[in-house]
Amino acid sequence: MSSINLKCDVLIVGGGLVGSTLAYALAQAKISTVLLEAHDPDFLEQPSFDDRVTALANGSQRIFQGLGLWDALKEVVEPIKSIHISERGCFGTSKIIAEEEGVSALGYTIENRVLGDKVWSQLSEFNSLTCLAPAKLDCLSIVNDAVTAGVKTKSGRCKVQAKLVVAADGVRSKVREEMGISVQEYTYEQHAIIFNCQTEIMHHGQAFERFTSNGPLAFLPLRRDRMGVVWTLDPKQAEKVISLDNKQFALELKSVFGSRLGRINRIGSRATYPLKRVRSDVLTARRSVLLGNAALSLHPVAGQGFNLALRDIAAIAELLADTNHADSKADLGNDELLACYQASRLADQRRVSQFTHGLVRLFGYNSGLLAMTRGLGLMTFDLLPGAKATLARQTMGLNGRLSRLSRGLPLSS
Numbered sequence: 001m002s003s004i005n006l007k008c009d010v011l012i013v014g015g016g017l018v019g020s021t022l023a024y025a026l027a028q029a030k031i032s033t034v035l036l037e038a039h040d041p042d043f044l045e046q047p048s049f050d051d052r053v054t055a056l057a058n059g060s061q062r063i064f065q066g067l068g069l070w071d072a073l074k075e076v077v078e079p080i081k082s083i084h085i086s087e088r089g090c091f092g093t094s095k096i097i098a099e100e101e102g103v104s105a106l107g108y109t110i111e112n113r114v115l116g117d118k119v120w121s122q123l124s125e126f127n128s129l130t131c132l133a134p135a136k137l138d139c140l141s142i143v144n145d146a147v148t149a150g151v152k153t154k155s156g157r158c159k160v161q162a163k164l165v166v167a168a169d170g171v172r173s174k175v176r177e178e179m180g181i182s183v184q185e186y187t188y189e190q191h192a193i194i195f196n197c198q199t200e201i202m203h204h205g206q207a208f209e210r211f212t213s214n215g216p217l218a219f220l221p222l223r224r225d226r227m228g229v230v231w232t233l234d235p236k237q238a239e240k241v242i243s244l245d246n247k248q249f250a251l252e253l254k255s256v257f258g259s260r261l262g263r264i265n266r267i268g269s270r271a272t273y274p275l276k277r278v279r280s281d282v283l284t285a286r287r288s289v290l291l292g293n294a295a296l297s298l299h300p301v302a303g304q305g306f307n308l309a310l311r312d313i314a315a316i317a318e319l320l321a322d323t324n325h326a327d328s329k330a331d332l333g334n335d336e337l338l339a340c341y342q343a344s345r346l347a348d349q350r351r352v353s354q355f356t357h358g359l360v361r362l363f364g365y366n367s368g369l370l371a372m373t374r375g376l377g378l379m380t381f382d383l384l385p386g387a388k389a390t391l392a393r394q395t396m397g398l399n400g401r402l403s404r405l406s407r408g409l410p411l412s413s
């Protein structure tokens with residue numbers, strides 16, 4: 001059994017979308033970093049990089065621009081020109097149009113697999129970053145001013161010592177468990193079926209969000225005239241629908257969505273996600289920060305999870321880069337820095353969590369009066385520029401205090 005020992009300033013556990021993006025940001029700031037990822041990122045079974053489609057808000061586009069990654073991404077994203085919102089069986093509909101909001105796109109879509117691949121392919125360029133994959137965090141201890149991680153790799157075990165550990169290891173975070181941080185869970189009794197498809201009528205950059213009595217159904221425009229679909233159903237219906245053959249599945253889907261996009265063709269592989277909100281009680285603990293799904297896992301109805309995590313990445317990367325820049329020997333896991341991070345991010349986290357949860361609950365009940373209010377809400381929403389602008393700003397990721405990266409500026413300026 002081999003035993004290597006690595007020392008660094010920041011240990012990131014989890015190299016999914018969140019951990020790998022933070023690793024890239026810290027490497028740019030020349031902060032000595034080790035990234036641990038349980039799966040081999042080259043293998044197709046890396047679950048973080050599956051067929052899901054992420055809708056990147058404009059705020060996220062600016063963060064990628066500040067990081068210098070947007071040039072690689074802009075070739076592979078699809079701009080969202082409008083979002084059409086409707087409710088099955090109700091008269092109200094609403095449309096948010098990029099031009100009306102004074103932007104060229106409301107956001108951009110990209111497959112998680114493509115995004116993950118683009119970020120990971122850049123990670124080998126930096127001397128300050130060591131990537132261990134496949135390598136799994138096994139245990140964690142904090143003694144005096146250092147965190148020590150026990151890691152299992154293919155060739156045996158090793159130890160990594162750091163000043164700060166970042167939990168980017170997903171909703172069942174081992175770091176969070178080892179730090180004894182508790183969570184609040186809310187089960188939605190809904191499953192999301194995700195898949196990509198082609199439609200008879202081209203999308204022309206239109207996204208569709210349709211609220212049904214079972215949950216929301218979203219069609220997102222993708223490159224090469226494909227669409228990414230997130231179909232939310234109660235668990236029993238999801239189980240029934242997922243087992244249908246492609247032809248029956250397409251017919252069932254069309255009966256819910258209608259014929260706005262014509263026939264639904266070339267349905268790709270389907271995956272099911274049980275939906276929960278899992279919110280950790282704190283964003284930081286001694287020498288540790290929780291990010292992404294480890295901090296807050298959301299219902300996908302408003303496509304906010306990764307966009308919120310990017311703003312968290314921008315904030316923590318800026319604090320670490322500034323501290324390191326001021327004094328290259330500074331302790332990057334110090335209490336003051338962590339308190340500053342938590343204070344700067346808590347309000348945005350709470351707002352997005354409440355906004356998303358509220359949206360699911362508003363459209364998750366079937367009372368006639370509520371349905372009518374929702375119908376009127378969607379109709380008047382179109383007539384109320386203020387309300388629409390608020391939703392558009394939330395969707396585009398423009399609410400809250402903006403870090404340098406969030407303004408499209410590099411970390412070091």
Ligand SMILES: Cc1cc2nc3c(=O)[nH]c(=O)nc-3n(C[C@H](O)[C@H](O)[C@H](O)COP(=O)(O)OP(=O)(O)OC[C@H]3O[C@@H](n4cnc5c(N)ncnc54)[C@H](O)[C@@H]3O)c2cc1C
Nearest residue numbers: 014016017018038048055137169170292293303305306307
């Ligand atoms: C159906 C669906 C649609 C969505 N759509 C959108 C959208 O449009 N826009 C948006 O902003 N968000 C969206 N989201 C949310 C988004 O997918 C998440 O915010 C994002 O995936 C979180 O990434 P993460 O890196 O935090 O976690 P994960 O993707 O779970 O990654 C965690 C990583 O940690 C690794 N890991 C775990 N344990 C260990 C360990 N012990 N040691 C080492 N490594 C470990 C795992 O292998 C994995 O790679 C959606 C979510 C769902 C379910």
